[in-house]
Amino acid sequence: MATKKKTAPTFRQYWLFKSEPEAYSIADLAREPTKRTFWDGVRNYQARNLLRDTIQLGDRVLFYHSNAEPMAIVGTAEVVQTGYPDHTAFDPHDHHYDPKSKPDQPTWFMVDIKLLQVFPKPVTRDELKDCSALSDMMLLRRGARLSIQPVTAAEWQAVHRLAGVKDQSI
DNA sequence: GCCAACGTTGGC
């Protein structure tokens, strides 16, 4: 009787998602009854491609507050639903409405994430900049505006060291 | 508030 065992993903990727906390903060995510949310409103093709094609179930996410005081990585999340059409693009009343995107041929995609942990203290941009292990981080490069960015495993771990917390993704 | 770095749009 051979029911196939679900195998844990052998290869996990790490990402950084940016959000302006005024629009949606990690506190908002923590307030969700299910601690889940859909990551809507991404309107950039490069980021869209990552959401639609690349980001996998179980991938880990650094949650970054942009345009904020302080600018900081404020916690982590897990991908719990892979890419599917971003329905906010279909709604004329939504701020992210895009008439070019149709339900039968959607332009924009999103994933669902679930909170892993809120860092007890945000890791500020200045702290990230001071960390030699993060010198190549995309976030810190000039003009790196991409709102969905790949993060290396080493960077993921370095951020956890700076936050002074255990990696909840293990 | 400024502005550099992009990305998009549209005339040609």
Next chain:
DNA sequence: GCCAACGTTGGC
């Protein structure tokens, strides 16, 4: 297909 004009992002 080029590129100037324009809009947006987001750090400073």
